[in-house]
Amino acid sequence: MNKNTTEIIKLKLAKRYAKEKRFKLYGISAIAVSIAFLLSLLINISVTGLPAFQQTYINIEVDIDSKLLKLDSQYSEQELFRANYSKVVKQSLKAMFPGVKGRKQKRALRQLVSKSAIYQLRDFVIDNPSVIDTKQSLWFLARDDVDVFMKGGIDRSLPESDRRLKDFQLVWVDKLLSENRLEKRFNVSFFTEDDSREPEQAGIKGAMIGSLLTMLVTMLLSFPIGVSTAIYLEEFAPKNNKWVDLIEININNLAAVPSIVFGLLGLAVFIGLFGVPRSVPLIGGLVLTLMTLPTIIITSRAALKAVPPSIREAALALGASRVQTTFHHVVPAAMPGILTGTIIGMAQALGETAPLLMIGMVAFIADVPQGITDPSTVLPVQIYLWSDSPERAFTERTSAAIMVLLGFLIVMNFLAVIMRKKFEKKW
Amino acid sequence: MIDIEKREEFDIEIDKTVGKPFIDDAKFSTRNVDVFYDDKQAIFDANIDIGKNQIIAMIGPSGCGKSTFLRCLNRMNDTIQGCHISGDIKLDNEDIYHKHQDPVLLRARVGMVFQKPNPFPKSIYDNVAYGAKLHGLASNKIELDELVEKSLIRAGLFKEVKDSLHKPGTGLSGGQQQRLCIARTIAIDPEVILMDEPTSALDPIATAVIEELMIDLSKKYTIAIVTHSMQQAARVSQRTAYFHMGHLVEVNDTNTVFTNPEHQLTENYITGRFG
Numbered sequence: 001m002n003k004n005t006t007e008i009i010k011l012k013l014a015k016r017y018a019k020e021k022r023f024k025l026y027g028i029s030a031i032a033v034s035i036a037f038l039l040s041l042l043i044n045i046s047v048t049g050l051p052a053f054q055q056t057y058i059n060i061e062v063d064i065d066s067k068l069l070k071l072d073s074q075y076s077e078q079e080l081f082r083a084n085y086s087k088v089v090k091q092s093l094k095a096m097f098p099g100v101k102g103r104k105q106k107r108a109l110r111q112l113v114s115k116s117a118i119y120q121l122r123d124f125v126i127d128n129p130s131v132i133d134t135k136q137s138l139w140f141l142a143r144d145d146v147d148v149f150m151k152g153g154i155d156r157s158l159p160e161s162d163r164r165l166k167d168f169q170l171v172w173v174d175k176l177l178s179e180n181r182l183e184k185r186f187n188v189s190f191f192t193e194d195d196s197r198e199p200e201q202a203g204i205k206g207a208m209i210g211s212l213l214t215m216l217v218t219m220l221l222s223f224p225i226g227v228s229t230a231i232y233l234e235e236f237a238p239k240n241n242k243w244v245d246l247i248e249i250n251i252n253n254l255a256a257v258p259s260i261v262f263g264l265l266g267l268a269v270f271i272g273l274f275g276v277p278r279s280v281p282l283i284g285g286l287v288l289t290l291m292t293l294p295t296i297i298i299t300s301r302a303a304l305k306a307v308p309p310s311i312r313e314a315a316l317a318l319g320a321s322r323v324q325t326t327f328h329h330v331v332p333a334a335m336p337g338i339l340t341g342t343i344i345g346m347a348q349a350l351g352e353t354a355p356l357l358m359i360g361m362v363a364f365i366a367d368v369p370q371g372i373t374d375p376s377t378v379l380p381v382q383i384y385l386w387s388d389s390p391e392r393a394f395t396e397r398t399s400a401a402i403m404v405l406l407g408f409l410i411v412m413n414f415l416a417v418i419m420r421k422k423f424e425k426k427w
Numbered sequence: 428m429i430d431i432e433k434r435e436e437f438d439i440e441i442d443k444t445v446g447k448p449f450i451d452d453a454k455f456s457t458r459n460v461d462v463f464y465d466d467k468q469a470i471f472d473a474n475i476d477i478g479k480n481q482i483i484a485m486i487g488p489s490g491c492g493k494s495t496f497l498r499c500l501n502r503m504n505d506t507i508q509g510c511h512i513s514g515d516i517k518l519d520n521e522d523i524y525h526k527h528q529d530p531v532l533l534r535a536r537v538g539m540v541f542q543k544p545n546p547f548p549k550s551i552y553d554n555v556a557y558g559a560k561l562h563g564l565a566s567n568k569i570e571l572d573e574l575v576e577k578s579l580i581r582a583g584l585f586k587e588v589k590d591s592l593h594k595p596g597t598g599l600s601g602g603q604q605q606r607l608c609i610a611r612t613i614a615i616d617p618e619v620i621l622m623d624e625p626t627s628a629l630d631p632i633a634t635a636v637i638e639e640l641m642i643d644l645s646k647k648y649t650i651a652i653v654t655h656s657m658q659q660a661a662r663v664s665q666r667t668a669y670f671h672m673g674h675l676v677e678v679n680d681t682n683t684v685f686t687n688p689e690h691q692l693t694e695n696y697i698t699g700r701f702g
Contacts, residue, residue, distance in 0.1 A: 239508045310545035314608070316506060318558040318615060319535035328557075329547060 045406075049399030055187035055200065056142040056150040058113055058176065062092045063135050064125060071132070080126055085118045089140075097172060108169055112176075114141035114200045141189070142182065144199040144393035146173060150184060153392055164392070190400065194366050195382065199393035202386070204401050206368045210281055210361075210376030211350060211408075217285020217372055218292060218349050223342055225289070226296030230338075233297070234304040235326045255294035262291045263358030271359060278360035279375040287355045292345040299341025303334040336423040343416035347409050353380040379405045441671065444474055445689045446679035448668075454479045454619060454649045455500060460514035462495055462504070469495045473514075473675045475668060477619075482641060482650045484660035484681065487670035488696065493653045496670065497621050500651065501537040502530045518619070535562055538612035542624040544604035546596035546611075551588050554596040554607055555579060558615035574614060582610035583640050602633025609640065613648070620644065622652040626659065638663050657697055661685050669693045 066073075068091055069083040093109050094100065100109050117140035124138065125131060145164045148154055160167050176182045193203030229251075237244045266287035270276045276283045307330050315325040331338075356362065361381050369376035377385070379401060386398040449456075453476035462470035470492045477483050485493040495504065502523065504510045516523050523533050535558075546554050555575045558564075565571035575592070579585035584606040588599070596607050605625060612620055622641070626634040641650060641663050654660050660667050660681065667684040669677045669692070677684065677693045688694040 308545075310541060310543060311547065312506075313503065313539075313541060314545040314547060314611075315557075317501065317503060317534055317539035317541075318561065318611065319531050320561055321531050324561065333548060 045399045045402050048396055049401075049403045050396075051151045052190060052396040052400035053187050054151070054184045055189065056147040057139045057183050057185055058142040058146065059137060059139050059181040059183070060089070060092050060113065060117075061096065061135055062088060062121065062138050063095065064088060064121075064131050064133065065091075066133050069125075069132070077126075080129070081122070083122075083125075085121045085125070089113065089117050089121060097175075105168060108166065109172065111143050112146055112169070112172060114143055115198055116141050116201050139183070141200050144391055145169075146182070147200055148392050149173060150182060151396075190397070194368055195364060195377065195385070196366055197364075199389070199391045199397060202394070202397060204379065204382060204404060206365060207377050207379045207382035207401070208404070209368050210284075210365075211378040213281035213369060213372050213376065214284040214288065214378055215346060215350060217281055218288040219342075219346060221285065221289040222292045222296055222345065226293050226342070226345075227300050227338055229293075230297045230300030230304060231326060231331065234301045235330065236322065251294050251297050255298060258354075259291050259352055260354040260358060262287050263355030265290065266355065267358045277373060277375075279363050279365070279377075280373050281369060281376055281378075282372040283359050284356055284361050284378060285372070287359055288349040288352060291352065291355060292349045295345035295348065296338075296342050299344070300334070300338045303337025303341065304330060306337065307333045332423075336420040339419045339423065340416045343412055343419070347412045350408060350412070351380055351405065353384055356381050357384075379408070441674040441676055441692070444675045444678060446677045446683070448475045448675070448678040450476045450478050452479055453477060454519065455651075456515075456517050457499075458515040458517075460496070460499065460512065460516060462492070462499060462510065462512050464507070465509040469673055470499075470675075471673045475675060475678055477649060477651055478666065479649055480645060480647070481666060482645045482652060482664040483666045483668060484664035485651065485653045485668045485670060486655075486657060486660050486696070487676075489655075490672075491670040492673040493668075493670045494623050496675075497623055497651060497653050498539075500619070500621055501534050501539055503534075503539065505530055535615055536617055537619040537621060538615065538617035540605070540608050540612055540620065540622045540625045543628055544601055544608055546599070546604050546607050548595065548597055550593045551579075551596045551599070551607060552592040555610050555614050558611060562615055564615060578610040578614035581613055581644070582606045583636065584610055600633070602629050602636060605629060605633070605637060606640065609637070609644075613644070617648065619649045619651065622650065624653050624655060627655060634659070657685070669696065671696070 065088065068088050069085065071079060071083055075083075090110055093112065094106075097109060100106060120140055121138070124136075142150070145154070149165055149170075154163055154165055156163075156170065165173065173182065189201065190203045191208075192205055193201055194206035195204075196202040233244065233248065266283060270283055270286050271278055276286065311329050311333060312325055315329050316322070320328065356378060361377055362385065363375065363377065364385070365375050365377050367375070383398055383401045383405065386394045386401065455477035456475070458474055460470055460473040461468060473496060485497065487493050498504045499512055499516060500518075500523075504512065512524065518533070518537065522528065547557065549557070552575055555578050556565075556571055559571060559574050565574050576585060579588065584603060587603060588594075588607075596604065599607060605628075609620075609625075626637050629637065638659060641652065644650060645663075652660075652664065664681045666678065667681045668675060669684065669688075669690070671692050677688060677690045679689070683689075684693065685697055688697060
């Protein structure tokens with residue numbers, strides 16, 4: 001090389017390295033910013049949501065008096081079921097706070113415990129009939145206001161009119177606290193109960209089962225349809241055919257259609273035309289299938305395209321038919337990519353709310369769905385519903401449900417990574 | 428330096444294939460074969476016989492159509508969009524492009540080894556057993572084991588891999604992979620083996636092993652090989668065909684082609700004046 005040329009290159013070298021360093025710096029700062037956003041989001045959700053995994057319980061000395069229950073010495077199972085448990089709870093509370101006078105205060109006293117206390121007592125008595133006419137020390141769910149207070153959500157220093165708990169109620173709570181009758185425990189019912197208007201009773205089991213059933217329908221429909229479409233378009237369809245091109249363009253466009261449009265389509269076609277029931281996992285799954293199909297088709301086609309053509313030639317030259325070539329060699333080689341695409345599509349569907357609002361899955365449903373034709377809701381819609389509720393205690397439940405949903409998404413993405421590793425083949 | 432514009436081969440007429448394109452006892456015979464990729468003609472009027480249990484080498488500069496011609500012989504060109512072929516190609520006097528001819532059956536009779544070794548991402552055993560399983564050539568596991576072993580022995584690979592039959596075929600060296608591909612091809616016992624530059628991706632030692640193997644295999648199989656190496660053509664083949672810009676210029680005994688070429692273009696090529 002000419003000495004002069006070397007000089008010229010040397011002169012520019014420092015500049016070139018500086019450029020490289022600058023570019024690296026941009027990249028690192030971009031990553032830092034996104035990590036900062038992600039962390040602040042996660043921390044915010046965790047701080048708000050974590051308290052929901054604990055729930056305040058209240059201890060009451062219950063006098064299970066058969067007279068209060070209006071039970072005779074002989075009673076049938078039905079009479080036991082219908083007995084007046086609410087009176088027992090009321091009287092037991094009164095006995096603990098003898099000084100309470102007036103309708104307003106009496107009502108406030110009742111509202112220390114959750115309404116579910118009546119049913120809890122009923123179930124307890126039915127399971128153990130021998131407790132009738134005895135005194136039992138039982139733990140019941142506390143009302144949401146007490147729960148919020150216990151978690152530091154109510155400020156004593158505020159004027160009484162701005163507080164959910166009035167002064168006299170605070171006295172009761174303090175008394176209960178000094179007698180160790182208020183306790184925070186792990187909130188099992190958040191995972192075992194369905195939605196409820198009472199925050200302390202509301203759980204996500206119904207939404208989780210609904211999500212699971214909806215995902216099942218989506219998976220069973222979109223995976224076979226999507227993958228076979230991709231295989232046909234990539235391996236068998238004639239190239240440079242205007243119909244194939246048209247289909248391809250349409251699939252690519254569908255991937256960019258706002259998801260709520262799929263909800264409208266589902267409402268018009270599946271519900272309006274075919275009469276599929278509303279608010280059920282079946283219709284949710286159908287609509288989410290429409291939404292997921294383009295993702296699955298596009299990623300599967302990319303995976304199939306990435307299989308080296310030499311593998312196809314090798315199989316064809318050995319006398320394999322095109323179907324054999326495709327299913328013996330090409331599809332197995334593309335499987336990791338296909339599965340990754342499918343799981344990403346599923347994860348997208350799991351977090352989708354908008355199209356489900358259109359097909360009635362936004363209804364308040366306080367029942368666990370038993371099958372794909374039972375009314376149900378799904379996790380993201382449950383989050384949406386709770387975020388809309390005025391009760392303070394729903395705030396933490398909203399964040400807790402988001403944490404559960406994020407947990408599911410992380411598990412699914414983790415699965416995608418494992419599957420890719422497992423099916424990956426070295427060329 | 429050669430001035431491209433003045434390269435003399437552009438002025439030389441290619442009229443008719445010279446030499447001895449036709450022989451008795453032909454395995455393959457092609458007459459008036461034209462091949463088009465969409466509108467572009469890749470092969471012009473190829474007439475040639477390929478003899479039984481012989482090796483025929485096809486040589487010529489890049490893009491001259493020799494690979495295209497080879498791929499016509501087992502209808503691998505069918506898979507290429509826009510490729511169409513006219514003329515007669517007969518294998519044992521049967522038209523292989525006849526509408527009743529099944530390409531799957533044809534490819535079982537006419538095997539192919541490619542330029543770049545392309546073992547399936549499966550075990551060595553499964554690579555060799557695949558074709559046999561596909562065509563149902565072995566009725567049980569023992570027969571299949573025997574067939575795999577026999578094919579690997581014939582391909583000269585058995586000694587090297589007998590302890591690792593269930594390891595991936597893609598883990599072998601380039602030369603071993605190519606021999607694995609040959610073993611895979613002969614496992615279905617074809618009548619003809621087409622080889623498209625089988626050693627161009629290999630080092631000289633692996634090339635020598637494969638060339639020996641070809642000579643050995645030619646006792647049983649008819650072999651057509653496309654090669655860029657004239658030495659290779661001279662070493663292994665009985666007959667040589669020279670292609671130039673889609674035209675089949677000259678076909679003759681290998682000795683004659685390399686010592687006394689009839690056509691000016693052939694001479695230019697083998698003396699290294701272009702190509």
